[in-house]
Amino acid sequence: MLGALQRYITRRFNVFDPVVLSAGGLHGGSASNVLPASAEFRASVRSFDPSAEARLAQELPDLIRQLASTHQFTTEPRSARLRR
Numbered sequence: 001m002l003g004a005l006q007r008y009i010t011r012r013f014n015v016f017d018p019v020v021l022s023a024g025g026l027h028g029g030s031a032s033n034v035l036p037a038s039a040e041f042r043a044s045v046r047s048f049d050p051s052a053e054a055r056l057a058q059e060l061p062d063l064i065r066q067l068a069s070t071h072q073f074t075t076e077p078r079s080a081r082l083r084r
Contacts, residue, residue, distance in 0.1 A: 002026075002041065004067050005060075009045070012055075019047040019056065 002023050013019045021043055028039025045056050068075040 001064070001067050002043065005043065005063070008059075008063060012059075013047075013052055017047070017049050017052065019045060019049075019052055021045050 002021075006021055009019045009021055022045075023041065023043045025042040026039070027041075029036025045060070047053050047056070064075055
C-alpha cells in the first residue's frame with residue numbers, strides 16, 4: 001500500500017511543487033513466521049500547496065479503500081487531518 005501511495009503522488013502531482021509522503025509506522029503481529037489478522041500503518045503527507053492538500057484529503061481515503069478492496073482487505077481510517 002505504501003508503494004502504491006508513493007506512485008500515486010509521483011504521478012499525480014507536479015514535481016516542482018512537491019508532495020511528501022512519510023511512513024511513520026508499520027505494525028502487524030509479533031511473530032516473524034505468522035501472518036497477522038490485522039496490521040496498521042501510519043503515514044503523513046505534506047505539501048506547501050493548499051490545493052494539493054485539498055486534493056490529497058479528498059482522494060487519499062478513496063484510494064486507500066480501493067487498494068485494500070483489490071487485495072480483499074478492509075480499512076478503518078483512524079485520522080485524516082490536515083495540519084498547518
